[in-house]
Amino acid sequence: MERDRRIAARLVEWFATSARDLPWRKADARSGRRDAYRSLVSEAMLQQTQVARVVEKFDGFIKQFPTVNRLADADEQSVLAAWSGLGYYRRAMNLHRAAKLIVEEFGGEVPREVGALRRLPGVGRYTAGAIASMVFGDAEPLVDGNVQRVLLRVEGREVKETERAREAWVWSRAEQLVKAAKNPGAMNEALMELGATVCVPGTPRCGECPLARLCIAKREGMQERIPKPAKSAAKRDVFHSVVVVRSRGRVLLEQRPPRGLWAKMWQAVTIERSDRPATRAEVVRSFALSDAIPRAAFDHLTSHRRVRFEVWDGRTSDFPSGRGVLVATNRIPALPMSNPQRRILASWPRLARFGGIGYDCRPACRYGPGGAR
Ligand code: SF4
Numbered sequence: 001m002e003r004d005r006r007i008a009a010r011l012v013e014w015f016a017t018s019a020r021d022l023p024w025r026k027a028d029a030r031s032g033r034r035d036a037y038r039s040l041v042s043e044a045m046l047q048q049t050q051v052a053r054v055v056e057k058f059d060g061f062i063k064q065f066p067t068v069n070r071l072a073d074a075d076e077q078s079v080l081a082a083w084s085g086l087g088y089y090r091r092a093m094n095l096h097r098a099a100k101l102i103v104e105e106f107g108g109e110v111p112r113e114v115g116a117l118r119r120l121p122g123v124g125r126y127t128a129g130a131i132a133s134m135v136f137g138d139a140e141p142l143v144d145g146n147v148q149r150v151l152l153r154v155e156g157r158e159v160k161e162t163e164r165a166r167e168a169w170v171w172s173r174a175e176q177l178v179k180a181a182k183n184p185g186a187m188n189e190a191l192m193e194l195g196a197t198v199c200v201p202g203t204p205r206c207g208e209c210p211l212a213r214l215c216i217a218k219r220e221g222m223q224e225r226i227p228k229p230a231k232s233a234a235k236r237d238v239f240h241s242v243v244v245v246r247s248r249g250r251v252l253l254e255q256r257p258p259r260g261l262w263a264k265m266w267q268a269v270t271i272e273r274s275d276r277p278a279t280r281a282e283v284v285r286s287f288a289l290s291d292a293i294p295r296a297a298f299d300h301l302t303s304h305r306r307v308r309f310e311v312w313d314g315r316t317s318d319f320p321s322g323r324g325v326l327v328a329t330n331r332i333p334a335l336p337m338s339n340p341q342r343r344i345l346a347s348w349p350r351l352a353r354f355g356g357i358g359y360d361c362r363p364a365c366r367y368g369p370g371g372a373r
Helices: 002-018 036-046 051-064 068-073 076-083 090-106 125-134 145-154 163-180 184-197 216-220 280-286 329-334 339-346
Strands: 236-247 250-255 266-268 270-273 291-301 305-315 325-328 366-368
Touching: 002 163, 002 184, 036 051, 036 068, 036 090, 036 125, 051 076, 068 090, 076 090, 125 184, 145 163, 145 184, 145 216, 163 184, 236 266, 236 280, 236 339, 250 329, 266 339, 270 280, 280 291, 280 305, 291 339, 305 339, 325 329
Parallel strands: 236 305
Antiparallel strands: 236 250, 236 270, 250 266, 250 325, 291 305, 291 366
16 A cells, blocks of 8 residues: 555655664674564563663673573573663563573574564564564564554544554554565664654654654644543552661571562562551561661552552661571672662662662652651
8 A cells, every 4th residue: 555655665764864873773794684682682671661771781681691592591590680770570581581492492593483482481472573573574563652652643543442452453554564664674663763752652743753744643633632541550559668687797688489579589678568568566576676767668660569668777686587698788789689679778878889780760769758657
């Protein structure tokens, strides 16, 4: 269809001059193609994490695990530690499992077909389409939030529909466009780039857009009404009472359970409740302390939860036993740890040596008054 060919051609042309210079976009000098393993890593990192944050972490991760074989051979704790600061650690575990599967079943080569790609842990329809098109040049569609917004606007689709119906429409439209493109990978990436940099949420920068003349939303003046805001799911409250107990240059830490939020991460010993924060008496009793002093409180939002952190300074003369292990402070930077836990230790007086090891303080994560009870 002529309209599809024009949209695809304009996107590819625009992308050639406007693409951001990102480390995972560099093509191999000999093959002229992107490295599939690097692309797999970058796609895993980019799910739910901002580009700027991924840019900071990508090269370090690749330096530590330069090939799929090296990643497959690594132990999970070192992979999780290298992932620290990116959040959503399940992605790191899936990436590690995917590397093992690639070595065991695909001879160490990232597969090309979408069906085979989707057998890899953590690889869904989007990531499979991204690798197949951007690495191997196949005409496979991809849809993320940016692509969805661009396509809904270009086609002026302002209809009330279920999320599932909307997704089905967008995937089908993305497929039509990628099949009309001479360079499917560049077209897909251009759609994402346009959504990230020009056709942004709220007020898009239509004056800079290569699709302005073809865009129905712009023509009808309804860009800002599309897409209709989705209802955000209610977040569940959980309460983490974190107790920092120190003894001669060491801190009492524990490893989280293998499943659930921040699975297998390390943390300062923590009491978790779903109904309310732990009281001072509960904190003291749980760790056989002589006293506990409230130090800070802040909220941390995840995709499904609002986690209320309350931080206690645990005082003891006899070191408590039974829960957690004493870890020397200089070993802590190498341990996989959630951002809020790392932040707590990084800002703790006299544990300042953790400063600069990197933690992500999102806007929703803020210190508030201590919750003394
Ligand atoms: S013209 Fe405006 S609304 Fe349409 S795709 Fe471009 S930036 Fe988005």
